[in-house]
Amino acid sequence: MPQDYAVTFAPHIRRPLSTRRIMLDVIIGLAPALIAAGAFFRIRGLAVVAVCVAWCVATEWVCNRVRKKPNSVGDLSAIVTGIILGLSLPPALPLWAGAIGSVFAVGISKMVFGGLGANIFNPAMAGRLFMTASFGILMTTWTVPATLDATMPTVSPTNAIDARTQATPLAWSKTAIKDKTGAWIYYGRLPLRENLLGEKAGCLGETSIIALLIGGAYLLIRRTITIHIPLAVLTSAFAFAGIAYLLNSEMYVQPFYHLTSGALLFGAFFIATDPVTAPMTIRGQWIFGIIIGVFTMLVRIVGEYPEGVMYAVFLANGVRPLIDRFVKPVPVGGVPHAV
Amino acid sequence: MISIIGRRASFSGGVHPPQSKHLTADKQIQPGPAVKELAVFLSQHIGAAAQPIVKKGDAVQAGQKIGQCQGFICAPVHAPVAGKVKDIALRSHPVLGRSPAVVIEAESASEPVLPAFSMPQGFDPAKYTPEQTCEAVREAGIVGMGGAGFPTSVKIQPDAKVPKHTLIINGCECEPYITCDYRLMLEWTEQIIAGTRLAQRACGASNVFIAIEDNKPKAIEKMNATLEAMGLAGSITVVPVKTKYPQGGERQLIRAVLNKVVPTGGIPPAIGVVVDNVATAAAIADAVIYGRPLTHRVVTVTGEGIANPGNYYVPLGIAVEALIGHCGGISGQTAKVIMGGPMMGIAIADLSTPISKASGAVTVLTKEQVSAAGLDRRQTPCIRCGRCVQACPEHLNPTRIAHAVKNNLMDVAESYYISACIECGCCSYACPAKIDLTGYIRTGKILRARQKKKMPG
Numbered sequence: 001m002p003q004d005y006a007v008t009f010a011p012h013i014r015r016p017l018s019t020r021r022i023m024l025d026v027i028i029g030l031a032p033a034l035i036a037a038g039a040f041f042r043i044r045g046l047a048v049v050a051v052c053v054a055w056c057v058a059t060e061w062v063c064n065r066v067r068k069k070p071n072s073v074g075d076l077s078a079i080v081t082g083i084i085l086g087l088s089l090p091p092a093l094p095l096w097a098g099a100i101g102s103v104f105a106v107g108i109s110k111m112v113f114g115g116l117g118a119n120i121f122n123p124a125m126a127g128r129l130f131m132t133a134s135f136g137i138l139m140t141t142w143t144v145p146a147t148l149d150a151t152m153p154t155v156s157p158t159n160a161i162d163a164r165t166q167a168t169p170l171a172w173s174k175t176a177i178k179d180k181t182g183a184w185i186y187y188g189r190l191p192l193r194e195n196l197l198g199e200k201a202g203c204l205g206e207t208s209i210i211a212l213l214i215g216g217a218y219l220l221i222r223r224t225i226t227i228h229i230p231l232a233v234l235t236s237a238f239a240f241a242g243i244a245y246l247l248n249s250e251m252y253v254q255p256f257y258h259l260t261s262g263a264l265l266f267g268a269f270f271i272a273t274d275p276v277t278a279p280m281t282i283r284g285q286w287i288f289g290i291i292i293g294v295f296t297m298l299v300r301i302v303g304e305y306p307e308g309v310m311y312a313v314f315l316a317n318g319v320r321p322l323i324d325r326f327v328k329p330v331p332v333g334g335v336p337h338a339v
Numbered sequence: 340m341i342s343i344i345g346r347r348a349s350f351s352g353g354v355h356p357p358q359s360k361h362l363t364a365d366k367q368i369q370p371g372p373a374v375k376e377l378a379v380f381l382s383q384h385i386g387a388a389a390q391p392i393v394k395k396g397d398a399v400q401a402g403q404k405i406g407q408c409q410g411f412i413c414a415p416v417h418a419p420v421a422g423k424v425k426d427i428a429l430r431s432h433p434v435l436g437r438s439p440a441v442v443i444e445a446e447s448a449s450e451p452v453l454p455a456f457s458m459p460q461g462f463d464p465a466k467y468t469p470e471q472t473c474e475a476v477r478e479a480g481i482v483g484m485g486g487a488g489f490p491t492s493v494k495i496q497p498d499a500k501v502p503k504h505t506l507i508i509n510g511c512e513c514e515p516y517i518t519c520d521y522r523l524m525l526e527w528t529e530q531i532i533a534g535t536r537l538a539q540r541a542c543g544a545s546n547v548f549i550a551i552e553d554n555k556p557k558a559i560e561k562m563n564a565t566l567e568a569m570g571l572a573g574s575i576t577v578v579p580v581k582t583k584y585p586q587g588g589e590r591q592l593i594r595a596v597l598n599k600v601v602p603t604g605g606i607p608p609a610i611g612v613v614v615d616n617v618a619t620a621a622a623i624a625d626a627v628i629y630g631r632p633l634t635h636r637v638v639t640v641t642g643e644g645i646a647n648p649g650n651y652y653v654p655l656g657i658a659v660e661a662l663i664g665h666c667g668g669i670s671g672q673t674a675k676v677i678m679g680g681p682m683m684g685i686a687i688a689d690l691s692t693p694i695s696k697a698s699g700a701v702t703v704l705t706k707e708q709v710s711a712a713g714l715d716r717r718q719t720p721c722i723r724c725g726r727c728v729q730a731c732p733e734h735l736n737p738t739r740i741a742h743a744v745k746n747n748l749m750d751v752a753e754s755y756y757i758s759a760c761i762e763c764g765c766c767s768y769a770c771p772a773k774i775d776l777t778g779y780i781r782t783g784k785i786l787r788a789r790q791k792k793k794m795p796g
Contacts, residue, residue: 005676007688009778011764012681012704013356013515014712017771019719075719117720117772226729280725280736329734331759332351332594333603 023076025224029215036208040145041091049086055102056082063111084124087205101131142201166201169261174306216269225273232289233268240297263309284327348595349581352732366649372665377656378440383695384482386412419634419654431689464536472541479626485616488697506544511587514680524558534620554582585763589614644673644703660690672705727766737766744783
């Protein structure tokens with residue numbers, strides 16, 4: 001009975017978990033936020049996400065062809081990037097702008113570095129940063145949810161002012177600080193129900209706190225992500241906002257509102273936890289999360305812009321290689337003397 | 340000291356592979372097949388190979404020494420059956436490649452007889468001096484039977500510099516599929532306890548623990564009941580430990596049972612602890628009380644590719660194919676034949692490979708399992724998810740070490756403590772990208788050893 005038996009290194013069994021499955025879990029985790037985006041910003045909102053996904057996948061495919069590499073679309077990571085980028089955009093953004101951002105996200109910030117696993121910056125955040133730099137007005141014009149105004153006009157560079165727009169809660173908070181009007185204007189305008197459900201102006205995926213918590217819980221239960229990064233981001237942001245509030249409660253809004261507005265929750269669960277651009281060790285993840293939380297709040301409270309998650313993630317991504325270099329796991333038996 | 344109330348003794352890191360022990364857990368130890376030819380390796384242990392003291396054509400008796408020690412860390416080998424030395428030739432060794440073995444043609448092909456161990460009347464370990472026990476263990480060629488094969492006499496002999504205060508008998512058997520130690524604990528309980536007491540007396544340990552994973556409640560119960568019946572419940576403690584791989588790794592076990600850490604690069608005796616496998620303990624009793632050398636062992640033949648899996652008592656040197664044939668052969672869907680279990684075992688291509696002292700199992704995996712593990716698929720890029728870092732029981736960064744080796748950056752691999760790796764396979768098991776992390780690390784260790792030899796000092 002001549003037969004070839006495979007000879008490989010141990011172990012000969014593996015955990016039934018693949019990169020593709022991890023990405024699929026992230027997509028499932030994003031589903032509640034997608035549903036909320038559809039509910040509040042209707043087909044127009046979903047169109048933005050769809051365009052981003054399509055262009056992200058297409059870009060990955062083309063890049064692989066050009067580099068003569070095996071097709072890597074099947075690992076679903078381009079779809080994840082597309083959904084996250086789409087959900088981080090304003091609802092009425094012109095679709096062509098989403099396409100340009102997607103091409104940058106996957107083409108420049110991922111494939112140029114060598115594809116999945118080799119990129120330094122989170123592709124979706126790099127794409128969004130590029131778009132913010134390129135289309136400043138479009139990226140900061142928010143329409144009211146369709147549940148409040150069904151017309152939802154498309155915004156273009158020429159009619160940005162005409163569309164029925166609404167400032168985001170964070171913009172109110174910024175105004176309160178800048179104009180010294182006081183934080184009280186914030187509370188009256190945003191009832192708790194609308195705040196948690198997501199019936200407020202903002203980027204597509206960030207408005208519904210409940211949807212994000214459901215998705216985040218799914219990822220935690222599936223162990224796709226661990227609690228360390230979200231916890232570090234949220235607690236450090238909460239602490240920062242809390243200190244500001246304690247110092248001047250007239251001027252700064254309550255820390256709870258900081259957690260429930262803007263992209264903080266979305267970022268903590270879905271962006272900062274991107275394994276490729278986050279540290280590998282638990283201690284490193286705490287440092288990474290605290291950098292994001294603190295810098296987000298620095299921008300929000302001290303800086304010029306109302307929102308800072310994107311900048312904070314970008315900065316932390318840049319610091320990540322240093323964190324991994326200096327926060328090495330220590331062997332159980334201690335560091336050997338002669339290495 | 341043993342564990343905080345309500346928390347099972349364990350260690351940090353590790354993985355939970357499917358147990359797959361149901362295939363053979365309830366199969367009593369049976370005598371193995373009758374074979375005509377045995378190939379007894381001269382090197383079945385860590386350390387120097389034994390020197391053959393018989394030559395081609397010599398007649399040998401069962402239990403006769405055929406290879407003697409040369410060097411301190413070494414173990415002699417003995418003829419398992421009476422017969423004639425057919426040749427001293429190279430045979431496929433799972434670790435050493437082609438390695439010299441004494442090929443013995445048995446006088447008569449008969450089934451091995453299960454040894455009858457009965458506790459001698461008035462057995463008292465105090466009657467055996469440590470020197471006597473160490474000498475008997477050394478002469479019997481006993482080595483660690485859990486897989487590593489380190490000469491036991493070296494481990495248990497007293498050390499004036501670091502007195503040995505604790506003896507842990509390892510009945511974890513954390514490796515999936517394997518059940519030989521489990522069956523021993525159920526069927527040879529008294530013998531294991533006798534060996535444990537002799538080892539304790541030899542090394543001078545005052546604390547003795549028998550650690551058993553809590554997925555073997557019957558073994559824990561049997562061990563406790565037997566200790567009770569022998570009036571030893573106060574002096575030997577059975578510690579149920581959490582079922583987790585690699586709980587039976589000695590460094591992990593010491594952490595779980597004693598909450599003590601063996602320094603990186605050190606061995607347990609450095610902190611006064613000795614860890615011995617249950618099968619080793621049983622062999623010690625046999626050697627010291629009856630003067631029987633280690634010539635047979637219990638092997639689990641298992642895996643989905645085996646028609647009739649079971650636990651068999653076989654002579655050392657029996658070929659894997661003879662064992663497999665005895666178990667009804669292997670299915671046509673067989674993809675891998677492994678010496679040992681699926682986590683740390685070594686895949687073999689040559690089925691004439693003989694069983695040696697440290698091989699506790701032959702595991703046969705089918706295409707279905709190899710494919711379910713994703714091993715027939717391409718490795719995908721590392722997404723730096725850190726699952727390997729979290730799974731590593733030694734708290735290393737496997738992906739950094741593996742990729743350093745891949746890129747031939749040995750100094751980087753060293754700066755991430757490649758030598759502290761125990762090669763348990765947890766990182767490879769946990770990797771979603773199916774990267775052969777353990778394989779790279781093992782390769783790196785070999786490269787490093789070669790480099791060191793090339794550049795002395």
